[in-house]
Amino acid sequence: MDHLSDSWTAQPGGRVGAVEYVLRDLREAIIAGVVQVGDRLPSEQALAARYGVSRAVIREVLRVLETRGMTVTRTGRGTFVAAREPARELKFGDYSAADLMEARPHIEVAAAGLAAVRRSEDQIGKLQELQERMEVEQDAAKWVEFDSALHAAIAAASGNPVFADVLDHIRFALAHQSSVINLTPGRRTQSDSEHRAIIAAIARGSVVEAEDSMSFHLDQVREVLLDLTVLDERR
Secondary structure (H helix, E strand, C coil): CCCCCCCCCCCCCHHHHHHHHHHHHHHHHHHCCCCCCCCECCCHHHHHHHHCCCHHHHHHHHHHHHHCCCEEEECCCEEEECCCCCCCCCEECCEEHHHHHHHHHHHHHHHHHHHHHHCCHHHHHHHHHHHHHHHHCCCHHHHHHHHHHHHHHHHHHCCCHHHHHHHHHCHHHHHHHHHHHCCCCCHHHHHHHHHHHHHHHHHHCCHHHHHHHHHHHHHHHHHHHHHHHHHHHHC
16 A cells, blocks of 8 residues: 555545545555455555545545445455456445435335325424534534435325335435435535425425425436446546
């Protein structure tokens, strides 16, 4: 790993810029064979010190590399290089991006529509509170937690426990996906706006608007995932 920079000068874009910089450098090292398949990467602490960034930045980088199949993290042992080239498909835990995007509309669009006619006032209050907290949250990891909670709360408001149980089962994969797509500049702000529209439609009791707003949100997520895949293949 001696080829890596010993320090890093902050780039425009703040934390996202730091993630992109470290990700590019580590990925190029793996593709070039400087770091071999089977090698263990330095610890989060060591990488953070080497690049002059926070451990949170390093964790995001490692999450993206694992999503593309280039590394694997083994509890208690560290992160190891698994492949020299990124996989052609994003993977979040046990599910591919295609798996998730194929299934989510059948669950979440229907859940949003049902929530518009079945939600209680307390449930609307909870959705609005989560939305407000997300819009002012600066910590990316906490925002992802709120995002997961928001989608779970919409499923719960549908009154159908099957929707809630399915989302709970894939919650880790959805959180992983959310943290990765949020590396796209401006995506969190756009997502906040999309969530606002979904919740407003549910509060008005409009089934059609709630379903359309959720469908639009999931379409935007799909577009970001496609863009990330294309961008990765060009690098």
